[in-house]
Amino acid sequence: MTWLITGGAGYIGAHVVRAMTGAGERVIALDDLSAGVPARLPDDIPLVQGSSLDGELLKRVLAEHAVTGVVHLAARKQVGESVAQPTRYYQENVGGLATLLEAVAGAGIERFLFSSSAAVYGNPDVDLITEDTPCVPVNPYGETKLAGEWLVRAAGRAHGIATVCLRYFNVAGAATPELADTGVFNVVPMVFDRLTRDEAPRIFGDDYPTPDGTCVRDYIHVSDLAEAHLAAARRLTSTGGSGGSGDLTVNIGRGEGVSVRELVTLIGEVSGDSRPALVEPRRPGDAPRAVASAALAAEKLEWTARRGVREMVESAWEGWRLHHPG
Numbered sequence: 001m002t003w004l005i006t007g008g009a010g011y012i013g014a015h016v017v018r019a020m021t022g023a024g025e026r027v028i029a030l031d032d033l034s035a036g037v038p039a040r041l042p043d044d045i046p047l048v049q050g051s052s053l054d055g056e057l058l059k060r061v062l063a064e065h066a067v068t069g070v071v072h073l074a075a076r077k078q079v080g081e082s083v084a085q086p087t088r089y090y091q092e093n094v095g096g097l098a099t100l101l102e103a104v105a106g107a108g109i110e111r112f113l114f115s116s117s118a119a120v121y122g123n124p125d126v127d128l129i130t131e132d133t134p135c136v137p138v139n140p141y142g143e144t145k146l147a148g149e150w151l152v153r154a155a156g157r158a159h160g161i162a163t164v165c166l167r168y169f170n171v172a173g174a175a176t177p178e179l180a181d182t183g184v185f186n187v188v189p190m191v192f193d194r195l196t197r198d199e200a201p202r203i204f205g206d207d208y209p210t211p212d213g214t215c216v217r218d219y220i221h222v223s224d225l226a227e228a229h230l231a232a233a234r235r236l237t238s239t240g241g242s243g244g245s246g247d248l249t250v251n252i253g254r255g256e257g258v259s260v261r262e263l264v265t266l267i268g269e270v271s272g273d274s275r276p277a278l279v280e281p282r283r284p285g286d287a288p289r290a291v292a293s294a295a296l297a298a299e300k301l302e303w304t305a306r307r308g309v310r311e312m313v314e315s316a317w318e319g320w321r322l323h324h325p326g
């Protein structure tokens, strides 16, 4: 097998490259470097700089490297930006995927893994979100992920491609400080950013119907997430191919809720800066609770997250300090 990893120079993509090469898989990365960092990749991993929207380039890369499976992570991922620029998000996330799937089908590739998101569910009022929980995304980013899943399954059926869609919950942490998330779009780096600016962390709403009144989320260590990709790739290798298709859509979380207040307290302990958080009004669209059922992943991928929230925060903090000296 040779795997093309799109978005391979990104935060999660670089961890997927690391997990897959560490397990002996041959990979090449493709990234337009709009948010990717080439230094995240080992020197011996080929990196093609280009876009998932460039069909001719994709055809060439798939043929030249004799690619036999694709892990597609390349996408735009900022919810607020997707509300402001929906056409761009549909074009890049859905259009880029369609272009890639066309090249994949044309090259006769029979294995495809797609980065989806818990954003497909919107704000369901359930204790644990299972894969059967209705998908009602509440922003264009989530819509592009749901439309992406539909497209992946349809292309799989039409062209005999075995497919897996992984719905990630809240990703945090780093395998090494160099691979840490450098963006400030998720809650952990957002709190680090506040502390670095000598400002108190912010909590949006403490009057939700949750044990401590703050929102509850399911955090997953990026190294566990990367191992889930390896497990899914191995499943595709053993079940896909020879026209034998089949699709699997699965949550990737820990199945355990952590409140924003618990997370902020932990960040205070790890960073040594435990100043009290500022409680601000609720943000529109925030669900009180979003926690995965992790049962299907355990059953179908034989994968379960191993790392806890403290390990996520500690590794993320080390990475933050490397990228923000002083």
Ligand SMILES: NC(=O)c1ccc[n+]([C@@H]2O[C@H](COP(=O)([O-])OP(=O)(O)OC[C@H]3O[C@@H](n4cnc5c(N)ncnc54)[C@H](O)[C@@H]3O)[C@@H](O)[C@H]2O)c1
Binding pocket: 006, 007, 008, 009, 010, 011, 012, 013, 030, 031, 032, 033, 034, 035, 036, 037, 050, 051, 052, 053, 072, 073, 074, 075, 076, 077, 092, 096, 115, 116, 117, 118, 168, 169, 170, 171, 186
């Ligand atoms: N980080 C999270 O919490 C989270 C949660 C759920 C799902 N996801 C999904 O995981 C994937 C990776 O996210 P990430 O956090 O690593 O983000 P990231 O921005 O670090 O990585 C995305 C990578 O894709 C590249 N890219 C973007 N558009 C491209 C295009 N059209 N062609 C080629 N390369 C392109 C970027 O340069 C970047 O390196 C995305 O699909 C995202 O939607 C992330």
